[in-house]
Amino acid sequence: MLYSDIQIITVSIRKLHHTKMEMLVTTIATIASSVTEGTVTEFRSQVLWALVVGVILAFILGFAMGANDVANAFGTSVGSGVIDLKWAYILATIFETLGALLVGYNVTDTMRRGVVDVKLFDHQPKVLFLGQLAILGGCSAWLLIATFAHLPVSTTHSITGATVGFGLVAMGGKGIHWMKIVSIIASWFVSPVLSGLVSSILYIIVDFSVLRRSNPFLSGLIALPIFYWFCIAFNVFAVSYQGSKLLHLSSVPLWLSITTSCVIATICAIAIHFIVVPYLKKSVEKQVNGHKERDIKCGIKREKSTAVTSISKVQELDEVISTSGIIQDIAVLSSSSDSGRNGTSLTHQTTFDVNDHDYQTASPQRDSTDIRIEQRGATVVDVSHHSLSRKEDSAVSLNMKSAIKALKRFTRWFLPARNRTPDDKTLKVFSSIQVFTACFAGFAHGANDVSNAIAPLTALLAIYMHMDVEQKGETPIYVLLYGVFAICVGLIVLGKKVILTVGTKMSKINAASGFTIEFGAALTALLASKAGLPVSTTHSLVGSVVFVGIVKSRQGVDWRIFRNIALSWMVTLPVSGLISAGIMFILKFFV
Known part of the structure; x- marks a missing residue:
């Protein structure tokens, strides 16, 4: 009896203790929750003004980005005359939005975390x-300055420089990932060179397969479905592999992405071959025939004046020939050729190279020392060592010259002809695909750069709502749409300035070269973003314009403009950093 009573008392004490512990834990949690809510509420009241300013600055940054970066993406299409400014604005709005939502949704805050260690601010969320205000202000200010100066610069690098400037003032350089900065500086050279090489190779492929053919229009129609296949396959792959969490594409395996891309591209290429190509052929031929009829009507009126001009030119040429003694030379050559037919062969024959306007001998050149020795014949009994060495040197020199000439001939054959002008029919074939690659470039820009531009605004909202410095939540869709809206407004208002620089002033671009420039730059930018490399879309596009201009005509680049652009790239990081550091200094000591 006593034992059972003791057990009952013990159980009662344990229950009472457990109940008190639960009450204590609940009380502590309630107090902590109220303290946290009170802290968050107090924090929000302190920084509400900064959030409003941040939203405004984010719009200005998007505006400046649209005027500068997006203008790069569509500059070559406008410069080649494939689309006008109105269509550039419409297509940019659509495909920038799609790129940001379908691909860029995952990578919104990678730039901020990659440059500065945000964990250092766990106890200083207000700093x-x-x-973020300093970053937005520094980046948007530099982008606007560059836009008014007609200079295409990188938004990604501007954001990076502004982040470094804020970090130096806030933490004295502590927590800045300097190797990330080094890799970005290296990308100043890697981005344009890599993209330029890709675009140059693409242009040479287009030149061999289409432009230098005897019937380039027909060759272009045959190659068109193949070009579309590559563009569509890569576009689908970029969307499906490591794609948007919004569409549940982030976990799609690599093999499935590749298979899906190839299947969709093949279906589209078949449709283009049987539907688009016949329509395009009929449309272009009809348009060209209409132009020919109009030219014939206009040409009849010019025939009389042209004939008179031609007769006068022939008379002038006759006088020049007679006075310069060329007729006598022709007579000598004629008699020499007659003697050649009778058994006496000509010792030297000259052929002209139309491409270089210089001449090369058809028969092998002979060293002067050899000629002198052969002329002397049997009288030459002894040859000095000095003469032999001179003969050997001459032979080596002759071999070097032959090798250099062979290399020049190969280079002339391999590279596109300098003065070749593609016919209008062929360019219209490439016009159709350049519209597609322009959309592809806009999509790549939306995927790669829009996310970085709105990263500071995303961080502002995360800190304001939950005091979360690491931003563990997803980027709200409305933030992406807000950024895209600001970008499109900036493109429409100020985009023309940079479009003219990239599309017309730096190099002469047609539909064929524009296609390779846009596709090569977009290919490089998207592959680099998938691989995590800090490649700038702006640098890629400018590099492609320069490299293709060199390959196409060897002198087709305005180096003065390119020099200014390259200098603006180099000062982007420090200038945006200085502006951001100045803003942060003011905020830190006066707010």
């Missing part, structure tokens, strides 16, 4: 919050 990080104000730092």
